[in-house]
Amino acid sequence: xxPKIFATGASGYIGGAAxxxxxxxxxxxxxxxxxxxxxxxxxxxxKYPNLxxxxxxxxxxxxxxxxTEKADIILHFADCDHVPAAKSISAGLKKxxxxxxxxxxxxxxxxxxxxxxxxxxxxxEKIYDDIESVKEITSFPIDGHLHRxxxxxxxEANSDNxxxxxxxPPTIYGVGAGTAGNTxxxxxxxxxxxxxxxxxxxxxxAGKSIWNNVHIDDLSQLYxxxxxxxxxxxxxxxxxxxxxxxxxxxxxxxxxxxxxIAEKAKVKGYxxxxxxxxxxxxxxxxxxxxxxxxxxxxxxxxxxxARKVLGWAPKGAPLEETLDALIDSEAKxxxxxPSGQTVV
Ligand SMILES: NC(=O)c1ccc[n+]([C@@H]2O[C@H](COP(=O)([O-])OP(=O)(O)OC[C@H]3O[C@@H](n4cnc5c(N)ncnc54)[C@H](OP(=O)(O)O)[C@@H]3O)[C@@H](O)[C@H]2O)c1
Numbered sequence: 587x588x589p590k591i592f593a594t595g596a597s598g599y600i601g602g603a604a605x606x607x608x609x610x611x612x613x614x615x616x617x618x619x620x621x622x623x624x625x626x627x628x629x630x631x632x633k634y635p636n637l638x639x640x641x642x643x644x645x646x647x648x649x650x651x652x653x654t655e656k657a658d659i660i661l662h663f664a665d666c667d668h669v670p671a672a673k674s675i676s677a678g679l680k681k682x683x684x685x686x687x688x689x690x691x692x693x694x695x696x697x698x699x700x701x702x703x704x705x706x707x708x709x710x711e712k713i714y715d716d717i718e719s720v721k722e723i724t725s726f727p728i729d730g731h732l733h734r735x736x737x738x739x740x741x742e743a744n745s746d747n748x749x750x751x752x753x754x755p756p757t758i759y760g761v762g763a764g765t766a767g768n769t770x771x772x773x774x775x776x777x778x779x780x781x782x783x784x785x786x787x788x789x790x791x792a793g794k795s796i797w798n799n800v801h802i803d804d805l806s807q808l809y810x811x812x813x814x815x816x817x818x819x820x821x822x823x824x825x826x827x828x829x830x831x832x833x834x835x836x837x838x839x840x841x842x843x844x845x846x847i848a849e850k851a852k853v854k855g856y857x858x859x860x861x862x863x864x865x866x867x868x869x870x871x872x873x874x875x876x877x878x879x880x881x882x883x884x885x886x887x888x889x890x891x892a893r894k895v896l897g898w899a900p901k902g903a904p905l906e907e908t909l910d911a912l913i914d915s916e917a918k919x920x921x922x923x924p925s926g927q928t929v930v
Pocket of ligand 1: 773
């Protein structure tokens with residue numbers, strides 16, 4: 587029988603793309619999505635006629651709890667920092683009398699200890715492997731490690747009936763397939779937008795920090811593989827407290843990426859210089875309140891688990907190959923023409 591799925595974040599970048607992959611592969615899956623906007627619910631149903639929607643937001647505790655209780659698989663894409671939503675899911679899972687799987691989306695900003703105050707000054711040599719380092723990753727202190735508070739709630743939901751998988755994406759790039767909502771990622775589009783707006787590329791202090799990256803289509807395939815495994819009873823994948831999945835397929839140095847954006851944007855006529863300014867953490871805050879974390883921390887991991895247990899084989903275009911299209915689309919959003927002039 588087709589599994590009953592409850593999803594959050596269906597109109598988002600990650601959730602939209604992942605659900606698109608899942609629905610295309612399995613149009614028979616019985617999916618209900620939590621959606622807070624009637625317009626977005628209508629757009630989703632227009633695109634996926636078999637999709638059901640339930641009205642509510644992440645603070646709609648009773649809705650989330652009862653939809654979770656009814657589902658065999660919960661796909662929580664919406665917000666890896668929203669504690670009340672995680673608690674509502676956990677409360678629903680506690681009421682389960684039949685087996686259930688939850689696939690939760692965290693984020694690799696969990697890796698750096700942001701209380702150290704190191705932003706951009708150096709590349710961190712430490713690379714976390716999601717098999718070898720799983721105990722370390724799942725026991726970081728909450729203080730200093732973003733997303734750990736919600737990860738903890740999810741991990742504690744494991745029980746006789748409930749098994750969890752946490753997908754921890756790094757920098758995601760590429761245009762999302764979920765055309766019924768947001769299709770744009772955050773970090774590289776934000777860096778590109780900030781560059782075009784100020785007329786010069788920038789890096790956080792020395793620009794030396796490193797993150798992993800993954801193409802949105804490859805990430806969606808990982809969600810598909812995990813969902814299929816859950817639908818088949820969870821036999822292949824790792825589920826439970828060790829079910830932690832990085833999703834990388836390469837890495838970038840933020841300062842080098844800023845330089846590539848600068849060079850390409852200059853060739854296109856959006857910038858007069860391909861210099862990269864080294865900005866202080868305070869200056870970065872003017873561009874984006876969390877810019878120092880987004881573009882100035884180190885987050886290096888190895889996605890061994892998905893490759894090993896699920897045969898995940900990412901094949902999306904590398905990040906650098908997506909920069910031309912990204913620069914053009916960010917310029918368009920800003921109303922910029924190649925001369926650097928704003929279209930009025
Ligand atoms: N993008 C990345 O590179 C990346 C990497 C790792 C982790 N993450 C994390 O993954 C999560 C999702 O990221 P994303 O890029 O997919 O974000 P997004 O495009 O902004 O999508 C968020 C989705 O969740 C829904 N949502 C958010 N807050 C909600 C609320 N209070 N009530 C109901 N629905 C709500 C949004 O609904 P609306 O359409 O109504 O706004 C949307 O469907 C975030 O926590 C993000 O930090 C992102």
